[in-house]
Amino acid sequence: MRQSHLFTKTxxxxxxxxxxxxAQLLIRAGYIHKEMAGVYGYLPLGxxxxxxxxxIVREEMDAIGGQExxxxxxxxxxxxxxxxxxDDKNVDVWFKSKLASGGEVGFGxxxxxxITDMMKHFIGSYRDLPAxxxxxxxxxxxxLRAKSGIMRGREFVMKDLYSYTxxxxxxxVFYNSAIEAYKRVFERVGLGDRTYLTxxxxxxxxxxxxxxxxxxxxxxxxxYIHKSKGIAVNxxxxxxxxxxxxxxxxxxxxxxxxxxxxxIFNFGDTKSKQLGLLYRDDNGEEKPVILGSYGLxxxxxxxxxxxxxxxxxxxxxxxAVAPFRVHLVALVPDGVTVAYADSVYEDLVxxxxxxxxxxxxxxxxxxxxxxDLLGIPTRLLIGKETIETGKIEAVDRRSGEGKRIPRGEIxxxxx
RNA sequence: CGGGCCGUGGUAUAGUGGUAUUACGUACGCUUCGGGUGCGUAUAACCCGAGUUCGAUUCUCGGCGGCCCGACCA
Numbered sequence: 209m210r211q212s213h214l215f216t217k218t219x220x221x222x223x224x225x226x227x228x229x230x231a232q233l234l235i236r237a238g239y240i241h242k243e244m245a246g247v248y249g250y251l252p253l254g255x256x257x258x259x260x261x262x263x264i265v266r267e268e269m270d271a272i273g274g275q276e277x278x279x280x281x282x283x284x285x286x287x288x289x290x291x292x293x294x295d296d297k298n299v300d301v302w303f304k305s306k307l308a309s310g311g312e313v314g315f316g317x318x319x320x321x322x323i324t325d326m327m328k329h330f331i332g333s334y335r336d337l338p339a340x341x342x343x344x345x346x347x348x349x350x351x352l353r354a355k356s357g358i359m360r361g362r363e364f365v366m367k368d369l370y371s372y373t374x375x376x377x378x379x380x381v382f383y384n385s386a387i388e389a390y391k392r393v394f395e396r397v398g399l400g401d402r403t404y405l406t407x408x409x410x411x412x413x414x415x416x417x418x419x420x421x422x423x424x425x426x427x428x429x430x431x432y433i434h435k436s437k438g439i440a441v442n443x444x445x446x447x448x449x450x451x452x453x454x455x456x457x458x459x460x461x462x463x464x465x466x467x468x469x470x471x472i473f474n475f476g477d478t479k480s481k482q483l484g485l486l487y488r489d490d491n492g493e494e495k496p497v498i499l500g501s502y503g504l505x506x507x508x509x510x511x512x513x514x515x516x517x518x519x520x521x522x523x524x525x526x527x528a529v530a531p532f533r534v535h536l537v538a539l540v541p542d543g544v545t546v547a548y549a550d551s552v553y554e555d556l557v558x559x560x561x562x563x564x565x566x567x568x569x570x571x572x573x574x575x576x577x578x579x580d581l582l583g584i585p586t587r588l589l590i591g592k593e594t595i596e597t598g599k600i601e602a603v604d605r606r607s608g609e610g611k612r613i614p615r616g617e618i619x620x621x622x623x
Numbered sequence: 624c625g626g627g628c629c630g631u632g633g634u635a636u637a638g639u640g641g642u643a644u645u646a647c648g649u650a651c652g653c654u655u656c657g658g659g660u661g662c663g664u665a666u667a668a669c670c671c672g673a674g675u676u677c678g679a680u681u682c683u684c685g686g687c688g689g690c691c692c693g694a695c696c697a
Binding site for chain 1: 624629630634635636646647648655656657658659660688689690691693694695696697
């Protein structure tokens with residue numbers, strides 16, 4: 209993409225009403241637009257990042273048998289009344305509205321009820337199980353207090369997967385495969401070494417749920433990390449009994465603030481019984497389906513990546529989710545340099561390289577500052593020196609290290 | 624929901640009971656061209672309502688909006 213065609217612009221200053229680093233940088237760089245507190249639009253660059261993250265998650269969910277679909281944002285009041293979760297006393301984040309034709313609807317803050325209800329149409333026999341469904345959905349939650357930029361909004365994108373299995377044993381198998389899939393996701397986006405499988409409160413259905421917590425000072429959670437086991441325990445469940453159960457000594461733990469980027473848990477058969485999701489086993493006996501729920505905040509993960517990797521110059525994207533692989537920058541406006549940069553751009557595009565080409569009529573200083581802010585992994589600089597030597601300077605955004613790549617090898621270096 | 628702070632051009636800011644400063648941006652001209660070049664000109668603002676007052680952007684009250692701390696966060 210030619211940067212001169214990009215309608216967004218960078219800003220020198222962050223809006224005064226944003227304190228969170230993720231929002232400041234994403235707005236300054238033109239990735240997102242704030243519509244109101246806790247509600248952000250995703251602009252062309254931001255959308256690219258969202259889609260890259262989604263694609264990684266998609267691949268990992270597909271790999272464990274997930275089937276992508278998409279449910280509706282409008283939800284039936286009657287359905288949620290069955291499980292007692294329509295009542296504002298039980299769920300305090302509902303956005304609700306009325307139908308012109310009469311009746312009430314809610315805006316989906318979660319989809320366990322609708323998906324489970326829908327699955328009644330497709331699950332009747334043990335032969336129909338297991339089933340794993342997932343979606344990327346915009347969740348709407350009427351948070352009392354939105355905060356921290358895109359980390360905790362009233363509208364956000366989440367991947368939610370639901371597992372339907374015939375018994376606890378089958379559930380367990382899938383649950384563990386989901387844990388491994390989540391680990392691969394965080395590994396692929398570069399957060400593997402600071403994201404911990406965390407034991408958290410299990411609620412009414414199981415002893416524990418599991419969270420995926422990324423260590424960061426801007427996090428809202430406090431976890432206790434057991435480095436050698438590679439797991440953590442959420443502060444809210446840290447008791448002597450839990451430590452004993454996990455075979456952990458308290459003095460082996462390190463406290464850290466963290467961001468909850470994923471949460472998986474077992475609903476057991478409770479919701480299936482409530483909603484009537486039953487199946488016949490091979491003895492003709494009617495049984496409730498076991499339900500598991502697996503959330504992963506896509507936009508929160510995007511914010512986490514900004515928080516964790518940004519430096520004093522701006523955003524630093526991991527290659528896997530960067531909006532573009534390379535940022536080609538024509539440093540001087542003379543015809544020879546521009547023509548040279550144009551040809552490099554065309555070669556890269558032809559080779560299928562994701563490239564953002566700064567072809568704007570702007571000064572080198574501004575282009576370089578903007579490039580730092582945008583955070584694209586590799587910057588290719590085309591200047592007078594390039595013309596003279598026939599070598600293109602490639603600078604790594606994260607380390608700042610540069611190397612000269614001969615013009616003839618430039619496509620091969622990134623294709 | 625409890626507590627606190629705050630709403631001034633597109634953005635960031637200064638300031639005042641008598642209509643408003645500066646920078647960035649934007650437009651035009653010249654200049655410059657490997658880390659936001661320099662100069663000039665132009666452009667554009669006091670959240671809404673009520674009250675006090677001769678006069679309110681400024682003070683008071685209310686509303687709306689924003690941020691922070693806490694609570695909440697299957």
